[in-house]
Amino acid sequence: MGVTLTALLEQIANGTMMGAIYVLVALGLVLIFGVMEVLNFAHGVVFMAGGYACDFFFVHLFGNYPAVVILTMLTLALVGLALERAVFRRLRVNVPMQIVASLGLILMAQNAAVLLFGPSALQLSVPTVHSLIRVGDLSFTVQHVVVIVAAVAAIVLLQAFLHWTKLGIALRATSQNPDAARVVGIDPDRIYRITFAVSCALAGLGGALLGPLFLISPQMGDLPMLKGLTAIVLGGMGSIPGAIIGGLAIGIIEAVSTLFISTDYRDMVVFVILIAILLVRPWGLFGVRVRGEA
Amino acid sequence: MRARATRLTAGVLFAAIVYLLAWAFDHSPYVLFALTLTLCYAIPAMALNLLLGYTGLVSLGHMGFAGIGAYVTALLMKKGGLAFAPSLLAGTLAAGLAGVLVGVPCLRLRGHFFIIVTLAVGIVLFLLFNNLDWLTGGAAGLPGIPRPRSIDLGVAVLDPRRPVGFYLAAATIFLLVFAIQYGLVHSDFGRSLAAIRQDETLAASRGVDVFAHKLAIFALSAAIAGLGGGLLAVFLRAVAPQSFGFLEDINLVLIVIVGGAGSLFGPTLGALLFIALPEALRIADSVRMLLFGLALLALALLAPRGLWGLALTAAQRLRGAQSAVSHAERS
Amino acid sequence: MPNVLEVQDVSKSFGGVHAVQGVSFSIRAPGIYGLIGPNGAGKTTLFDIICGRQFADAGDIRLGGACIGCLPAHRRTRLGLARTFQECRVLDEETCLDNVLFAAQDKRLRSELAQGISRRGQGTATLEAQRLLELVNLRHLSGELAGNLSFGQRRLLEIISSLIAQPRLLLLDEPASGINPTLLNTLHDFLLRIFAERQIVLLIVEHNMEFIMSLASRILVMHQGRLLEEGPPALVQSSQKVIEAYLG
16 A cells, blocks of 8 residues: 555645544535524635634734734634625525525625736745645645644634623524524524634634635635535534534545545535535534425 | 416427527537536436425435446447446436435435435445446446437437437436426426425325425436436546535536426526536636625525526516515515 | 224333334224224324334234234334324415325336326325315415414325325324314315215214214224223213223
8 A cells, every 4th residue: 555654644734634623614505594594604704804804914914924814814704794694694595595695795705806906816925825834744834733733723712602601602503493582582684793703713713724724715615615515514504513523524425535536626525525415414414304395 | 267278388489499499509519518507407407306305305315326327328338338228228327326325314304404315325325436447447437438429300310419319318408307397397297296395294284295295306317417417428428426525416406496496497507507607707717706606695695586586576576566466575 | 805904912111111012993883983082092002003104112003904013103104004193284385275285296216207297286195185175274374374374274185195195094193172162063074975985984083072972983082192081972972981091
């Protein structure tokens, strides 16, 4: 066998890093879907906006990467509020029009990016991308570690929010039973706003983290969004632990697969997995099998 | 009876207009190009409309089937030396077969799951078109597809190498598909599909084999999309995988929904808007695309039944609303 | 002559809940039969199993002697079974007349495709549809969209749609719920009339005791998934077991 242990470990590490990004995207998608039953196809451009915002703040405001990342998250949270208010609130039951609106947003955002930042990709040069860490035979940039640490921090904070704060608990209640939640005095509109804000902040974080590693371009969010979608299907459409495990799994499987098949087909692996899950076990690992008709 | 006569007249009139456009723009090859391209895209749009608008199945990967039709037609003509008609037929059948193979496992899925799996199938098809270099030419695609031969019609010669000639050939195929669409919608089969869209459980309890109907329309829809793809390939004389990727899948869905899903003319209207208009505006540069996106957003929020629905509502308002509850406002 | 409907030892559980436990009964002759029981008794589940919306874990269902337990819902309809739904299902975007005509349409895929473009003109089906609409006072609304009707009107539309395909067994799931008293009388008389005309089997799940007791010749009582009592209304109403089930 031509696959060495070193190569395998390297891919697992890469996969974990990409998996962390997919987890952030997946969490954003699963929150909106779980609470509002909306599939936000425009999630990819929010991710992209995170990348561009991060670059903009870093270059034009102050060159402190951690601060800029936080600022990016706050900015995208505001964007999320606007999106919910202006667009998705009205389209809750109309699935075809959700798709149209999402696609309209994608067109607008990607072309706005071209107009504002030019058609060629940007390179965001932060210190963490330049310094390397060596572990045995393998070397990674510090940014790899930053991504994983940041994602873990975000997950921990999110879980704390959902389980230990009033608002978070209200959010979980709304996702399980919106009518009951309303009866006990929870305002669903407020919950939807918060959900969108948190979801977009997470996507923005993903873009801000991935940006320095690869290039920042208008299409940078497309594949992450699709893979995040695969992750939540794998994990189970309404499940947060599912999104976390799904995202990691996708990242690692994708990376390890490049040891065995040509990189051209790497993307296809993820989508074939998606099709397979849907055909065999659509409710995913942790989703609830809906007891329906025969 | 009178209704049927009116419909027949309307149909003939529509066909006449489509054909007469060829003579109206005989000396504007660029306009003919835009119109022919529109007709090529209107065909897969009508196919998707049967699925989405009439049966309620949202397929986000439908251009993949158009791609199958395109590649099979192109390969048979270029490498196999076959004539246009049999190649196009083969492409259509290949796409239909693919529709059956995809439909059997996937049509069991409901709602969001079906949408996602069709999205994934579309992407996988694109990746196959893009990477199977030995068969599809990979990212470069298949250039140099031969033009169809001239047809002697007795009174005249139809030469597809001339813009007018190809337009007339495309128009004929377009009208044929339009007639099929019409026939399906107004048949008992179409009524069962409409029932499935409105309430699957009710349809089943009334005796409709929901799965069989869905499979039948899915396969037919895939075949028609393949027909459009084959026509497109021969028109552009080349096939490239980008024509059948994620963005194109999205484009097709937009054409159908924005044009007016569930209406006969909606897909054609949508194709005019999304294909002919950008051509007419010369280039789809970023400002225009941004405004386009804005327009889509506005449409989604203000016109839930698409442009055709808007047109119907406007027409009804002009005539003066008589009944208290208007059909078009029930959305 | 085989029994119209035979339910043999049917059971169904959801997780740990035994919705239906070993229910057996047969219906031999045309008539109006009632199925009653307190909430949670398993009536709707049993209904769903008979119609094919759910499949039993164990047991047999026979329609006219033929085993239908493993058939999907649409096949059972073609064998002469029809049903209405508790939540009342009609095709909202179609007219009343089209709703009834659709129910009459031959829905085998082959027939539909062979039919081609069909005329919805003055066939026998249309005349029968209009007659049924007339019977429930909906003839003047033939061209109205079903979605615009009042709840009671939709209920009546649903019932006549179920009848036009000439079923031999019609299952009605709480037809009286949500209906005002006037319309209830219309419904009551209509069901009696239909039975007189066609001599079919009507099996009705109901909570409205007055309604069902005055209609049915035989009542089945379910409680906690089992068949508790069976007999004419008078017997059931005075049965100690039944009274306890409702009060307890």
